Amino acid sequence: MKKYLAEFIGTFWLVLGGCGSAMLAAGFPNVGVGLLGVSLAFGLTVLTIAYSFGHISGAHLNPAVTIGLWTGGRISSKEIVPYIISQVAGGITAAAVLYLIVTGNESSIGNFAANGYGEHSPGKYSMLAAIVTEFVMTFMFLLVILGATDEKAPKGFAGIAIGLSLTLIHLVSIPVTNTSVNPARSISQALFVGGWALSQLWLFILIPVAGAALAGLVYKYFKTE
DSSP states (O other), X not given: OHHHHHHHHHHHHHHHHHHHIIIIITTOTXXXXXXXXXXXXXXXXXXXXXXXXXXXXXXXXXXXXXXHHHHTTSSOGGGHHHHHHHHHHHHHHHHHXXXXXXXXXXXXXXXXXXXXXXXXXXXXXXXXXXHHHHHHHHHHHHHHXXXXXXXXXXXXXXXXXXXXXXXXXHHHHHHHHSOOSOHHHHHHHHHHHOHHHHHTHHHHHHHHHHHHHHHHHHHHHHHOO
């Protein structure tokens, strides 16, 4: 249970810090943190949890990461469902907290930092562009995670590599999809937006999982003698 509680808290922190920066600080008058600030916020949440809870649960914080680690031979199949439930629950709890904060000044929640494509993409990018972006970004994210946490990798630096990787991913892909690469993050926000966000949610569940699963298999190939 300690592992699953750590995943709950870690994913809570990721959604609270990352999506919170997008909703509360990105466009704040005159001193908004902008796209760079939001990208750093997501990276910092992963970096801080990696060093504080990584030794407990591995700090997946993401169902796609859990699936990728499974296909890469790092975790057993019996751990997948409890990990994912904990991650989704943590994300939803963080979204609920953000809902209470965002509505505290009587403003609407807007798009609530939900992920989308087409007219709901920040840059109005197509569904195909969103699929390619989410697949490739998640694929590369998992390769970084698997490589940085490999037993032969330099010790003590995995959290930095993973956090910076997520920052880079957001710098590239926020304009396309608002950046998911994490089904728990997408589910938590879509539940509060409803409508269009729920109808497009399939992409931000299936595509990151597919990209992560392939990355796990590719990295497993590198490890074979």
